[in-house]
Amino acid sequence: MSEPKKSRDDQPSWSLGGPSQLGSLSLLLVVLSLGDLLVTYTLLWQGGRFYEANPIARFVFDRWNIAGMTFFKFGVIGFVILLGEIIERRRPGVGRAILGLGCVTATYVIVHGLRLLREG
Numbered sequence: 001m002s003e004p005k006k007s008r009d010d011q012p013s014w015s016l017g018g019p020s021q022l023g024s025l026s027l028l029l030v031v032l033s034l035g036d037l038l039v040t041y042t043l044l045w046q047g048g049r050f051y052e053a054n055p056i057a058r059f060v061f062d063r064w065n066i067a068g069m070t071f072f073k074f075g076v077i078g079f080v081i082l083l084g085e086i087i088e089r090r091r092p093g094v095g096r097a098i099l100g101l102g103c104v105t106a107t108y109v110i111v112h113g114l115r116l117l118r119e120g
Contacts, residue, residue, distance in 0.1 A: 021088040025099045026081045032106035033077045039113035041066050049120060077102075 020026065043050040044061065052058035060072040080102055088095025 020085060022081070022084055022096060022099055025096060025103065026084070029077060029081065029099055029102050029106065030074075032103055032110065033073060035110045036106050036113070037066075037070060037073055039110055039117070041069070043113055043116060043120075046120065050116065 040052065044052060052061050057069060057072060060068045064071075081099065084095040084099045084102075086095070087098060
C-alpha cells in the first residue's frame with residue numbers, strides 16, 4: 001500500500017491541516033445559502049401558493065419547520081465546503097470550481113425566488 005502524497009508542509013494531501021484553500025468562496029456560499037434560506041422561508045410562509053420543490057428539503061420543512069430546514073441546508077453546505085477543501089488539495093482548481101458552481105446555483109435560486117415573490 002502506498003503512502004498518501006505529501007504536501008509542502010509534510011501533511012498528507014487529504015489532510016485539512018493548514019489554512020483554508022477556499023475561504024472567501026466558502027464564505028460567499030454560506031452567505032448566498034442564507035439568502036436562499038430567507039427567500040425560501042418567505043415564500044413558504046405565504047401559505048399554500050408556494051412549496052419546496054426539493055422533496056428531501058420539503059420533508060424536513062414539514063417535520064421541523066424553519067429550524068429543521070436551517071440545519072439541513074447548512075449541514076449540506078458544510079459538507080460541500082468540506083469536500084471542496086479536500087478536493088482542492090488533491091486537484092487544484094476542481095474544489096474551487098465545485099464551490100463556484102454552488103455559488104452560481106444559489107444565486108439563481110435566490111433570483112428565481114425573488115421573481116416569484118414579486119409576481120405573487
